[in-house]
Amino acid sequence: xxxxxxxxxxxxxxxxxxxxxxxxxxxxxxxxxxxxxxxxxxxxxxxxxxxxxxxxxxxxxxxxxxxxxxxxxxxxxxxxxxxxxxxxxxxxxxxxxxxxxxxxxxxxxxxxxxxxxxxxxxxxxxxxxxxxxxxxxxxxxxxxxxxxxxxxxxxxxxxxxxxxxxxxxxxxxxxxxxxxxxxxxxxxxxxxxxxxxxxxxxxxxxxxxxxxxxxxxxxxxxxxxxxxxxxxxxxxxxxxxxxxxxxxxxxxxxxxxxxxxxxxxxxxxxxxxxxxxxxxxxxxxxxxxxxxxxxxxxxxxxxxxxxxxxxxxxx
Numbered sequence: 001x002x003x004x005x006x007x008x009x010x011x012x013x014x015x016x017x018x019x020x021x022x023x024x025x026x027x028x029x030x031x032x033x034x035x036x037x038x039x040x041x042x043x044x045x046x047x048x049x050x051x052x053x054x055x056x057x058x059x060x061x062x063x064x065x066x067x068x069x070x071x072x073x074x075x076x077x078x079x080x081x082x083x084x085x086x087x088x089x090x091x092x093x094x095x096x097x098x099x100x101x102x103x104x105x106x107x108x109x110x111x112x113x114x115x116x117x118x119x120x121x122x123x124x125x126x127x128x129x130x131x132x133x134x135x136x137x138x139x140x141x142x143x144x145x146x147x148x149x150x151x152x153x154x155x156x157x158x159x160x161x162x163x164x165x166x167x168x169x170x171x172x173x174x175x176x177x178x179x180x181x182x183x184x185x186x187x188x189x190x191x192x193x194x195x196x197x198x199x200x201x202x203x204x205x206x207x208x209x210x211x212x213x214x215x216x217x218x219x220x221x222x223x224x225x226x227x228x229x230x231x232x233x234x235x236x237x238x239x240x241x242x243x244x245x246x247x248x249x250x251x252x253x254x255x256x257x258x259x260x261x262x263x264x265x266x267x268x269x270x271x272x273x274x275x276x277x278x279x280x281x282x283x284x285x286x287x288x289x290x291x292x293x294x295x296x297x298x299x300x301x302x303x304x305x306x307x308x309x310x311x312x313x314x315x
Contacts, residue, residue, distance in 0.1 A: 025122070025159070025162055025163060025166065028118075028119060028122050029122060029126070029159065031295070032119075032122050032123050032126045032295070058071040058074045058082045058083065058084050058085065059082060059083060059085060060080055060081065060082055060083075061075075061080075061081035061082060061083050065083045066083070069083045069084050069085075070082070070083055070084070071083055071084040092128060092133045092134075092192055092193060093133070093134045093135075093136075093151055093189060093190070093192035093193075094124070094128040094129075094133065094134070094135045094136075094151075094192060094193040094194075094195065095135070095136050095137065095138070095151065095184050095189075095192065095193070095194050095195070095218075096121055096124060096135070096136070096137040096138070096195050096196075096197060097137070097138050097140070097180050097181050097183070097184055097194070097195070097196040097197065097198075098117060098121055098137055098138070098139045098140065098165055098197050098198075099117070099140045099175050099177055099180060099196075099197060099198035099199070100114065100117065100139060100140055100141060100142070100165075100168060100170045100175070101140060101142055101170075101173070101174045101175045101198075101199075101201075102142055102170065102172055102173065102174065103174065103199055103201055104117055104199060104225070106227055106230075107227055107290045108227055108228065108229045108290070108291075109227065109228060109289075109290040109291030110290060110291060111290040111294070112290070113199055113225045113226075113227055113290060115290075116225045116288055116290055116294055117197050117198075117225055118162070118165060118166055119294060119295075120197050120223045120225070120288060120294070120298070121137070121162060121165055121197060122162055123295065123298050124195050124197075124221075124223075125158040125159075125161065125162060126158075127302065128193065129153070129154070129155060129157075129158040132153050133153060134151040134152055134153045135151055135152070135157075135158050135161060136148075136149055136150050136151030136152070136161070137149045137161055137164075137165060138180060138183040138184065139164075139165055139168050140175030140176075140177065140180045140198075141168060141169065141170050141171055141175065142170050142171040142172055142173040142174065142175055143171050143172065143173030143174070143175075144169070144170070144171040146175070146179070146180055146183060147164075147168055148183065149161055149164050149165070172247070174201075174202065175202075176202075176206070177196075177198055177200070177202040177206065177207040178202070178206045178207040178209070178210045179210075181196055181207055181210040181211055181214060182210040182213075184196075184214055184218075185210065185213055185214055185217075188217070189217075189218075191217055191218060191219075192218055192219070193218060193219050193220075193221070194214050194218040194219070194220045194221070195220075195221045195222075195223060196211070196220065196221070196222050196223070196283070197223045197225070198222075198223075198224070198225070199224065199225050199226065199230075200222070200224050200274045200278075201270075204273050204274055204276075204277035205277075207277075208277045208280065208281060211277070211278070211281035211283055212280070212281040212282065214281075214283075215281050215282035215283055219284075220281070220282065220283040220284065221283060221284045221285075221286060222278045222281075222283040222284070222285050222286070223286045223287075223288060224274065224278075224285065224286070224287045224288070225287075225288050225289075225290070226271075226287060226288070226289050226290070227289070227290045227291070228289065228290070228291050230267060231264065231267045231268070231271070232260065232263065232264045232267065233252070233254045233259070233260045233263050233264075234254060235254055235255055235257075235260065236254050237253070237254060237255055238251055238252070238253050238254070238255075239251070239252055239254060240252075284301075284305070286298065286301045
């Protein structure tokens, strides 16, 4: 829901023409490069640890380690369970599933949710497209046919991918998130990274199975974008809300404390169900809010993933 008659406000996408989009994307690229490279120092920065395929050294088994990585010869020789470390592939293929449904045209804080989707895609691109890595995307366009952007290596190609995402024509209605995720399962590809960026407002049972299927072959990251007004209502009297996907208009009396409490409880239950389904699918889960420093949140997430890798876990 968005407030009736309220302007979309400034953002990374929207009106202003291709020249404005180019300027905003250039500024965004500079922001991402400076902050991520400044805070994430080290060799071969990765978005997800990933099990890799290149054999590395062995270490002692720890609870939570993948038993498929057991190093049986070393275990037999030492009589202590060991697992084989693996080195992440240097040539990685990353695919984005970018949900641009009409519900993303909403924001009551520093960003629109759609802006945050583009920003997250830019950050993922920066973190993955290096050393010959390729990045591609499938873009949900509301009720329209999803757009597939082929995976190509190189920073210029990644910037072109972002421009194509920003310029994608979106139709009214909600994208079928399950079908969008399933596009990453077809055709079958070698193991890589899959990133799903959405507000995940589609019922979890519609996208849970495709996410689980995707996790069987790839390292999956789910980036959930949230606006604070989706979690609780402020006490501002009667407000008119418009459903951006259907155009339906509703008037809500926010001065009613019982209504605000029921809204917060329902929103909390909805987000809990989303988080549970993502955990069940085996995906790493990153939540970005329109009222917070999304880049700092992403830095903390990547740093936590790297720390988990040094402790022998990947989640």
